[in-house]
Amino acid sequence: MTPARDPARVSVVGVGLIGGSVALAARERCSAHVTGWDPAPGAAAAVCDVVADDLGSAVAEAELVVVAAPVDALAGVIESVLAACPEEAVVTDVGSTKQAVCEAIDDPRFIGGHPMAGGERAGSGSARSDLFAGATWYLTPSARTEGIRLERLTRFLTSLGGRPQAIEPAAHDRLMAAVSHLPHLLANLLVEAAGEGVVSAGPSFRDATRVAGANPPLWRSIYLSNRVALGAAVDEAAARLLEVRRWLEEDDGEALERWQEDAGRRRTSLDVAITGEEVREVRAVLPNRPGVLADLALALGRERINIHDLSLSPSQDNSSGEVVVWVAAGMADRAAELIQELLAS
Amino acid sequence: MTPARDPARVSVVGVGLIGGSVALAARERCSAHVTGWDPAPGAAAAVCDVVADDLGSAVAEAELVVVAAPVDALAGVIESVLAACPEEAVVTDVGSTKQAVCEAIDDPRFIGGHPMAGGERAGSGSARSDLFAGATWYLTPSARTEGIRLERLTRFLTSLGGRPQAIEPAAHDRLMAAVSHLPHLLANLLVEAAGEGVVSAGPSFRDATRVAGANPPLWRSIYLSNRVALGAAVDEAAARLLEVRRWLEEDDGEALERWQEDAGRRRTSLDVAITGEEVREVRAVLPNRPGVLADLALALGRERINIHDLSLSPSQDNSSGEVVVWVAAGMADRAAELIQELLAS
Numbered sequence: 215m216t217p218a219r220d221p222a223r224v225s226v227v228g229v230g231l232i233g234g235s236v237a238l239a240a241r242e243r244c245s246a247h248v249t250g251w252d253p254a255p256g257a258a259a260a261v262c263d264v265v266a267d268d269l270g271s272a273v274a275e276a277e278l279v280v281v282a283a284p285v286d287a288l289a290g291v292i293e294s295v296l297a298a299c300p301e302e303a304v305v306t307d308v309g310s311t312k313q314a315v316c317e318a319i320d321d322p323r324f325i326g327g328h329p330m331a332g333g334e335r336a337g338s339g340s341a342r343s344d345l346f347a348g349a350t351w352y353l354t355p356s357a358r359t360e361g362i363r364l365e366r367l368t369r370f371l372t373s374l375g376g377r378p379q380a381i382e383p384a385a386h387d388r389l390m391a392a393v394s395h396l397p398h399l400l401a402n403l404l405v406e407a408a409g410e411g412v413v414s415a416g417p418s419f420r421d422a423t424r425v426a427g428a429n430p431p432l433w434r435s436i437y438l439s440n441r442v443a444l445g446a447a448v449d450e451a452a453a454r455l456l457e458v459r460r461w462l463e464e465d466d467g468e469a470l471e472r473w474q475e476d477a478g479r480r481r482t483s484l485d486v487a488i489t490g491e492e493v494r495e496v497r498a499v500l501p502n503r504p505g506v507l508a509d510l511a512l513a514l515g516r517e518r519i520n521i522h523d524l525s526l527s528p529s530q531d532n533s534s535g536e537v538v539v540w541v542a543a544g545m546a547d548r549a550a551e552l553i554q555e556l557l558a559s
Numbered sequence: 560m561t562p563a564r565d566p567a568r569v570s571v572v573g574v575g576l577i578g579g580s581v582a583l584a585a586r587e588r589c590s591a592h593v594t595g596w597d598p599a600p601g602a603a604a605a606v607c608d609v610v611a612d613d614l615g616s617a618v619a620e621a622e623l624v625v626v627a628a629p630v631d632a633l634a635g636v637i638e639s640v641l642a643a644c645p646e647e648a649v650v651t652d653v654g655s656t657k658q659a660v661c662e663a664i665d666d667p668r669f670i671g672g673h674p675m676a677g678g679e680r681a682g683s684g685s686a687r688s689d690l691f692a693g694a695t696w697y698l699t700p701s702a703r704t705e706g707i708r709l710e711r712l713t714r715f716l717t718s719l720g721g722r723p724q725a726i727e728p729a730a731h732d733r734l735m736a737a738v739s740h741l742p743h744l745l746a747n748l749l750v751e752a753a754g755e756g757v758v759s760a761g762p763s764f765r766d767a768t769r770v771a772g773a774n775p776p777l778w779r780s781i782y783l784s785n786r787v788a789l790g791a792a793v794d795e796a797a798a799r800l801l802e803v804r805r806w807l808e809e810d811d812g813e814a815l816e817r818w819q820e821d822a823g824r825r826r827t828s829l830d831v832a833i834t835g836e837e838v839r840e841v842r843a844v845l846p847n848r849p850g851v852l853a854d855l856a857l858a859l860g861r862e863r864i865n866i867h868d869l870s871l872s873p874s875q876d877n878s879s880g881e882v883v884v885w886v887a888a889g890m891a892d893r894a895a896e897l898i899q900e901l902l903a904s
Contacts, residue, residue, distance in 0.1 A: 330759045342844065350759040379758075392752045393760040397767040400745045402822035403799050405829060407792055408737045413724075414675045414695040415738040415833050420868070421766040422742040427823020434816040441807040447752055448804045454748050455797040462786040462793070471779040477747035478772025484750060488760050499687065507856035507866065515853065523765070523871050524852070 220244035220373050221277035221304075221366065227251050227269060227295060229258040232308045232332050233282030234341025237261040239374040242343045249276065257338045273299040278370055280327075281307040284432070285439040289318035296321050304363045310390060311440040312354045312383040325367055326354035326383060328390075329376055344375060351376035354383045387443035395440055396447045398433060401426040417527050417538075493522050494546035497538050498553045510537065513552045519545045565589035565718050566622035566649075566711065572596050572614060572640055574603040577653045577677050578627030579686025582606040584719040587688045594621065602683045618644040623715055625672075626652040629777070630784040634663035641666050649708045655735060656785040657699045657728040670712055671699035671728060673735075674721055689720060696721035699728045732788035740789045741796060743778060746771040762872050762883075838867050839891035842883050843898045855882065858897045864890045 224240045226233045229252040238261050240246040250258030250265055251272035258265045266272030273279050273295050283291040288309045295305055296319070306327040309315055316326045331349040351371045355364050368378045381389075404419065405426040437444060461469045485493045500506045507526070514521060522540040541549045569585045571578045574597040583606050585591040595603030595610055596617035603610045611617030618624050618640050628636040633654045640650055641664070651672040654660055661671045676694040696716045700709050713723045726734070749764065750771040782789060806814045830838045845851045852871070859866060867885040886894045 330761070344844075385756075389757065392749075392754065393757055393764040396752055397749055397763045399800075399803055400749065400767065401763070402818060403796055404737075404742055404745065405822050405825040406799065407741055407795060408825070408829060411730075412734065412738055412829055413832050415829070416675070418742045418746070418770045419738040420833075421769050422745065423826060423829070424766050424870075425763045426826040427819055427821070430816045430819035430823065433819050434812045437807065437815050438810060438812055441810070445804055445807045448800050448807070451748055451752060452797045452800040452804070454751065455744070455793050455800070458744055459790055459793045459797070462782065462790045465783060465786070467779045467783055470782050471775045473747060474772055474775035474778050476772070477750050478775065480750040480753070481768060481771040484753060484757055484760070484768070487758050488765075499689075506860075507869070508853035508860065511852035511856060515851075521852065521871060524869055525769075526866060526868050 220370055221246060223247050223249070223275055223277050224370075225249045225251070225266075225273045225276035225279045225299075226258070226262065226282065227272060227279060227291060228282035228284075229261060229338045229341075230282060231337060231340050232329065232345070233280065234258075234261040234338030235331075235343065235345035236280045236282065236308075236374065238341055238343035239346060240370075243375065244370065244373045249273075252338075261338055261341055269294055270298040273303070276300065276303050278366070279303055279305045281305065283307070283309075284435055285309045285311060285315075286435040288315050288439075292319050292324060296323060299323070304367050306353075306367055309439070310394075310436055311443075312352070312386045313442065314439055316354055316356065316383040320358075322358045322360055323363065325356075325359055325364060327367070327371070328352045328354075328386065329371075331376075346371075347375040349376050351378045352381050352386050353378050354386060355380055384443065387440050388447070391440055391443040391447040395437060395444045396451060398425050398428060399437075399444075399448065400451075417525060420527075421525070489522055492543040493540045494543040495538050495540050496546050496549045496553065497536060498550075498557065499536050500557070507537070509556055510539075510553060513556050514539070514541070514549055517548065517552065519549050519552075565715055566591060568592050568594070568620055568622045569715075570594045570596070570611075570618045570621035570624045570644075571603070571607065571627065572617060572624060572636060573627035573629075574606060574683045574686075575627060576682060576685050577674065577690075578625065579603075579606040579683030580676075580688065580690035581625045581627065581653075581719065583686055583688035584691060585715075588720065589715065589718045594618075597683075606683055606686050614639055615643040618648070621645065621648050623711070624648055624650045626650065628652070628654075629780055630654045630656060630660075631780040633660050633784075637664050637669060641668060644668070649712050651698075651712055654784070655739075655781055656788075657697070657731045658787065659784055661699055661701065661728040665703075667703045667705055668708065670701075670704055670709060672712070672716070673697045673699075673731065674716075676721075691716075692720040694721050696723045697726050697731050698723050699731060700725055729788065732785050733792070736785055736788040736792040740782060740785055741792045743770050743773065744782075744789075744793065745796075762870060765872075766870070834867055837888040838885045839888040840883050840885050841891050841895045841898065842881060843895075843902065844881050845902070852882070854901055855884075855898060858901050859884070859886070859894055862893065862897065864894050864897075 224246040226237045229250045237248045240248050248262045249272050250262030251269050252258045276299050279295050281292050305324045312326045329349050329351045331345050371378045401423045404423050519541050525538045527536045569591040571582045574595045582593045585593050593607045594617050595607030596614050597603045621644050624640050626637050650669045657671045674694050674696045676690050716723045746768050749768045864886050870883045872881045
């Protein structure tokens with residue numbers, strides 16, 4: 215870490231969860247002087263050193279500008295920023311799709327970006343300086359990008375706690391279509407398919423529909439801003455569904471089983487790629503008394519078994535519940551033993 | 560509860576998780592004498608009073624027979640049971656699809672059934688007498704079903720802890736296609752769409768793909784046994800995807816936003832229908848230290864706030880993690896306060 219070489223003057227345009235967290239992290243982790251601007255008055259005050267009166271004055275002196283505007287307004291805001299900021303500045307954004315904005319902006323000062331952090335909570339009130347700790351931060355430098363600017367941006371994002379990773383804009387958008395936008399579409403589709411009359415559903419349904427109907431105006435613009443890659447992903451999904459349809463019609467159990475096996479293998483390699491290790495699930499049925507989850511977490515925590523995820527399914531009468539914890543494959547047997555000891559005690 | 564009127568002699572054919580749990584519950588909760596039979600030697604011994612040498616002798620004296628065979632073997636096993644059991648007996652099954660078996664079996668002694676309990680764990684070793692506590696137990700009586708047999712079966716299943724609910728076989732299969740089989744297909748589809756090169760994915764992807772590739776031989780036969788209703792659900796899903804595709808192509812933000820809103824409304828009513836109350840999520844970022852989850856569960860448990868579900872998303876460097884808990888909407892504000900107090904302490 216070489217804070218002396220981080221930009222001393224950072225501007226944040228659009229101060230919501232992401233912009234606000236950039237502001238806090240830049241002040242705390244890089245000792246930067248942060249100027250903020252947001253169309254909603256008051257949003258920037260709590261997290262920036264200075265709140266600018268207008269976008270132009272917000273960026274006039276900036277060494278580095280982070281634009282955190284909604285994706286459908288992004289290109290316009292970046293153009294305004296580029297018109298007002300110094301020649302030496304680096305300008306980046308945090309939009310969740312990259313191809314459209316990278317095609318719209320033709321300026322060597324701009325390098326597209328997208329941190330894998332945030333989620334559904336909106337507003338600078340949820341901002342925090344460690345939001346980007348360890349998070350992959352995609353960057354989409356172009357052929358026109360100068361090495362020195364890319365280096366300055368990379369250093370800054372690393373100081374914020376992020377892990378910058380360069381990617382082609384189109385590849386980025388395909389990736390996001392696959393791991394985020396398509397899952398959101400399919401969640402909607404599942405609650406729609408369930409129709410009326412559902413009184414009982416297992417964890418597979420609950421998990422798969424958790425993000426159904428998330429923030430409609432936000433997701434409308436995310437879907438649309440990724441219409442090329444998401445459209446292709448939707449096409450492929452529909453084609454695969456029609457193939458599954460054919461297997462069902464032709465009673466092709468072998469094809470279905472092969473596909474199911476293949477999906478299992480892919481799931482395991484994705485676990486390894488995403489969490490860095492193979493993860494295994496451990497199931498147990500716990501009596502539904504206050505503190506039982508606490509005891510379980512303590513028992514695993516004491517032996518430093520990291521819980522990657524945990525899911526609860528209360529029985530319908532709430533007298534007990536199935537708990538599933540995901541832990542490193544190598545710790546799964548020990549975790550199962552600890553849970554059994556807990557239940558026996 | 561009138562245990563005296565429960566069947567005194569119960570036979571369980573196929574002693575895995577479900578059959579084994581029926582056996583345990585029938586002995587504990589109805590004081591029944593349970594005879595078991597399973598093609599795998601040894602499976603029945605731990606949970607039944609008597610292990611029969613063959614299927615015929617297993618059911619020869621039974622008042623009530625529960626067939627818990629794999630769906631693709633179901634009709635054949637039920638035929639053998641009906642050939643060997645007394646005229647007065649009631650025979651039911653626990654298969655996860657109902658139309659095929661109800662069409663195949665034409666005998667007034669048979670009433671199809673399907674308890675909403677179990678999950679992925681297999682084997683009588685996981686059997687437990689409270690598996691069905693509070694669980695919806697679908698029954699598919701036909702026009703030929705005699706009221707007295709339906710009443711005896713209903714009483715028995717209620718004694719096991721279940722909540723019997725009559726449904727048409729075709730409606731049952733449509734429901735299962737929507738809340739279980741289609742989610743499994745879409746999970747496979749998502750891990751396939753993700754392809755190679757994924758190093759980071761949010762909780763929406765993780766949740767939606769959790770059941771990808773589950774138990775291939777089991778799911779092959781579930782998919783095939785529900786080919787009519789699942790085929791129709793797949794058709795509808797593919798048609799909706801093509802419509803979404805058109806909205807993307809035509810830049811129809813209004814249609815996308817309306818669909819997203821509609822999905823949100825459906826999600827909320829499903830929550831209410833399934834859990835009996837409106838559920839709201841509360842998010843917080845916790846430091847990743849052993850015991851922190853325990854403290855959280857304790858804090859909520861102390862005030863009797865029931866955690867419907869809980870999901871963890873560790874930050875990529877594991878220094879902290881976002882936790883999402885789902886609690887009754889009326890308790891959400893208090894839960895959020897308690898979590899904030901915990902973080903401040």
